[in-house]
Amino acid sequence: MHSFVKTLLAAGAVLLAFSVPAHAETISPKRLLEVVDIGNPVISPDGSKVAYRTEQASVERNTYDTIWYVQELGGDSPPHRVADGGLTLRDSAGQAMPAPATWSPDGRWIYYRALVDGKIDVWRAAVDGSGSEPMTLDAANVRDFALDADGRVLKYSVGATREEVIEAEQAEYDRGIRIDSTVPLGQNLFRSGNLEGRLATQRYGKVWFDHAPLLADRPDRWTAIDLATRKRRDLADSEIPSPRLEPSKLNPDAFKLASDPQSGRVALLVRTGHGYGLLYKPYVELVVLSGPKDKRPVRCVSELCTKKEITGIQWRPGGDEVLFTVTDPHEGTGQSIFRWNVGSGQVRLVVQARGLVSGGRDRSSDCGVSAEALACVVAEADRPPRLERIDLESGHRQVLFDPNPALARDMAASAPSQLLRWTDASGEEFTGWFFPARKKGDSPSPLFVTYYSCTGFLRGGVGDEWPLASLAESGISALCINSAPYHIDAAVRYGLGLSAVESVVAKLASNGEIDRTRVGMGGLSFGSEVTLWTLMKSDLLAAASVTSPVTSLNYYLLGSMKGEQFFSGLKKLWQLGAPDKTLARWKMLSPTLNLDKIKAPILMQMPEQEYIHALDYAIPLIREHRADLYVFPNEPHQKFQPKHKLAAYERNLDWFRFWLQGHEDPNPAKAEQYKHWEAMCDAQKTNRPDSPASCVGTKSKRQPL
Structure with a gap:
């Protein structure tokens, strides 16, 4: 596809490359995943052009293609491809980091950081598309850069060299890794997480559970390059660009x-x-x-x-x-x-x-x-x-x-959304984006709900794991709810989430739009917390799906190694202390101590860096056929590898169709998946007859839709 697009661009027909009709008529999870995103628009000094970067997932190659374009701001001509953008730079939670370009004062060049061949350099691309090249070629990855006012000197900063980092990792491997407050427990300790484009050994950073590579605390070293002669020199302290004002x-x-x-x-x-x-x-x-x-x-x-x-x-x-x-x-x-x-x-x-x-x-x-x-x-x-x-x-x-x-x-024709506004019994106002189910007949549809943040194009809630439009096309209405203002008291903020879901289910059910007995819910991070709270504190859900661990005894044990930073955060945001000192609060918040209250089946699709924090409640649920757990290797808080994201998308779609519609995909490759879920369904019917789950038993008993 990359070569095809490049050929078309060279012919001046860039728009055609993105307007070829899709093969599938439905809004499949793969189509949602492979949306072309646009970011970092920067206008040239004379105001005539705009540079921006696109990013698109490739499931087949399990990567993201990024391309820099320059376009006349008048819009009279198509965009002009000027450079590859390299691999997407991400923070330790898995989110793409902003990567804006810097224009040269004369408008002939754009400068940008790019991760290419395992190296983060400052690159320069000619605006006329005649070529791009790395400018820094440093032994260390570039952290920051700036052009001087006349565009003649490029200044950039680095830390430890790539070789020094690799040697530090190997030295730890050879000697054994000492466990202290900086070591992220619950994941492989040697080169287990993606940082700066490679699997790297990690340490906790300065903020909560963020991660950083070894030697990340190495001070910045600044270098200047004369762009005319390419000569380099180290910068004196007085020449270093001023730090960004906080x-x-x-x-x-x-x-x-x-x-x-x-x-x-x-x-x-x-x-x-x-x-x-x-x-x-x-x-x-x-x-x-x-x-x-x-x-x-x-x-x-x-x-x-x-x-x-x-x-x-x-x-x-x-x-x-x-x-x-x-x-x-x-x-x-x-x-x-x-x-x-x-x-x-x-x-x-x-x-x-x-x-x-x-x-x-x-x-x-x-x-x-x-x-x-x-x-x-x-x-x-x-x-x-x-x-x-x-x-x-x-x-x-x-x-x-x-x-x-x-x-x-296709979205306009098959999965248009509606803005919903409603209030709960206490007068709290909520909003959400609702994708009505495409359905046959007049009977109310099942409903899937996710709670957290619903901004921009909704491909699957925060974390992009629940394909809302695909669910709607499959006959399950889907709703993304914007969370209420964040309360410090965890019980209050979770309670607001539960109230939002209860009140909107009542609203939609009273209008005959959804079946209140067939409601599913899923979420990442705060969304996972509210989903599990809803499971523990109500009989509203027939099935659930989470991706992140929540407060549990195992979470406390592993996090306690971080020391005061962890304890103070736990006290401030969850009002939790040591379990033996604040047992009542733990009994209120933690699923570990509320397993008997969880009545609906749970799908857990968790990153390798976090899943171990949930095992003290996940394992008992799995043993009782009440949960199914999948772990994605080398993934952080938000999964980002395209193959992993597609697997999570498709499994969530299958999961909620199974529990809310009694439907199974006939694909033979999924037979083992349904075998597990059928066993869970039989266990639900046998051991928990009060469960709201609407599966109808084993495959031999189930009627096709």
Whole structure:
């Protein structure tokens, strides 16, 4: 496919490569997985062009293809492929990291970090597509880089060399690895996790359970390259680029900033209001400082920017306007972009979208910006991403690049979504995106629910593991619920999740849209926590699926090795201490001590780095034919290998069709899977006659749909 696309691009027909009709008519899990994502749009210094990168999974090769494009911002010509982007750089949780390009001042080149052949270098690509090349060629992976103001010198930083890291790993292997508070327990200790494009030995980083390679604490070493002569020299401390200004250094409640390179002014987003038990203050204030030492901020006081969930800020080049993005929870996290004139105080709407309008999949990522226009990635729950030009004065929108037209058409025809709004008995407001089941007849459909965050194109909830559109096409309505504000008290925040599910099930059932006796639920991380809480505290679910471990005695034992950082986090966010000291709280929260309350079958598809934390409740459930556990090697918190993701997608689809519809895929390769589930079904009927599961027994008893 890569060679085919390259040939078409050379012929000037890039759009054709992405508009070939799909072979399958349905919205299959594979089609959802292989969506072309767009990210990191950056506009050239003269405002005439935009550079951006695409990313697409390849199941067959178990990798992601990334390509850098440059396109005229007027949209009169198709995008021009200028370089491969290398392997996707990811954080230790498995999420893709932003990788924006830096334009040369003359607009002839873009510079970007890329992971190619196991090395992270700064690359340079010619905007006319004539070629790309690595510029740094360092023995260590590049951590950061910057161009000087005239584009003649490239400065970059590195840590330990790749050879030094490999030697440190081997030395540990040979001597034995000493277990201390930095060692991630519950996974293989030698080269077991993907970091910087290779299986590496890991250590805990500075934040909770994040991971880092060996020697990650090696201080930065900065080098300068004269781009005309290619000569290198080490930088003196006085020449090193200033570190990025941290928002909290300017205001303890600030969480995001944007600096105006021309005036030195700084725009800040500051959390305000009374928390009332929330982890974060409920409102966001937009302010501008004349400089980092300014103590008299200018505040945006318009009703359009007060008591709003502002998630992004940028300066409009060459003027006095700050562009800010509001992510509206009442609109299912739909986004709007406004411009605020700091001098006059006037605020005007630029664009209002049904979904994301940002710089990628992250709702807080930045659009490309020039004095006249934005270049934004736009995506809705039922429409895959495309790149749009948005005029800052008129708000006029123009699609520059749509790499997923066939999927967009099929989603519109087969799996359109609806925004739901509802309140629970206490008056708490919720929103979610609902994919009604395609069904035969008038009988209510089963329902699948996931709870956490529902932003952008919904291919499967947070973590992308539950194919919502595929479920709907198979006759199971699917709903993604946006979580309530995050309460510090774990029982309160879990209770809100349960209340959201209970109230929306009642709403949909009363309208005759779903069958309240056939409800399934799944989630990752916080979504897994709420799913297990719903299992323990209600009889609402007929089947469940989780990917992440939750608080358990095993989790406490393994995490306790981290010491005070773990204990303080556990106390703050779960109000848990040592099990023998806070036993009542453990009995309330942990599934380990509530196995008798779990009545529905559970599918567990967990990453190798985490599954061991769940074994003290998973093993008893497996032994009693109440759970089925699959573990994916070398995967972190969010699985990312395409083959693993497709397997999880397809198994979740099979799982909920089995338990909510009594359906089995006749594919012989899945016979062993159904053999296990049939045994679970028989055990449910024999040992737990009160179970809400709606399977109907063994295969010989089951009637085809």
